[in-house]
Amino acid sequence: MNFLSGKAYLIGVSIAKERRGQGLGTLLMQTSLQALQQENIAEVELSVTPENKGAIKVYAGKLGFVAKDTKIDEYGPVENRLVMMLSLDNLT
Numbered sequence: 001m002n003f004l005s006g007k008a009y010l011i012g013v014s015i016a017k018e019r020r021g022q023g024l025g026t027l028l029m030q031t032s033l034q035a036l037q038q039e040n041i042a043e044v045e046l047s048v049t050p051e052n053k054g055a056i057k058v059y060a061g062k063l064g065f066v067a068k069d070t071k072i073d074e075y076g077p078v079e080n081r082l083v084m085m086l087s088l089d090n091l092t
């Protein structure tokens with residue numbers, strides 16, 4: 001993660017292939033977000049490929065991230081990124 005004036009940018013998260021779908025990604029994110037909240041980080045932003053439905057399910061469905069923007073061709077032609085953010089005020 002990168003920190004900049006009360007905001008953290010999540011660069012990447014990955015769970016070993018054979019351990020996916022067991023709740024570990026959600027747990028890792030929840031633990032990380034709680035740690036950031038304790039460091040007085042107010043907002044977390046990340047970007048994800050719009051086709052990555054599994055990750056979006058975790059970010060939006062489990063953690064409460066909301067879609068903020070779509071960046072077209074961010075990483076080259078047809079490499080769009082969905083920008084998502086979470087206010088840590090809303091962290092349960």
Ligand SMILES: CC(C)(COP(=O)(O)OP(=O)(O)OC[C@H]1O[C@@H](n2cnc3c(N)ncnc32)[C@H](O)[C@@H]1OP(=O)(O)O)[C@@H](O)C(=O)NCCC(=O)NCCS
Pocket residue numbers: 012013014015016019020021022023024025026027047048049052053054055057058062
């Ligand atoms: C995205 C990722 C970190 C999620 O970690 P995880 O441990 O598999 O996630 P969880 O087990 O906590 O899953 C939470 C929910 O999402 C669902 N889910 C997870 N991955 C999914 C997938 N690929 N497709 C569909 N649903 C998926 C689970 O079924 C679960 O839902 P449920 O509780 O209603 O059954 C993991 O799949 C991963 O490492 N993916 C490859 C790397 C990646 O894409 N990272 C994100 C880059 S921005």
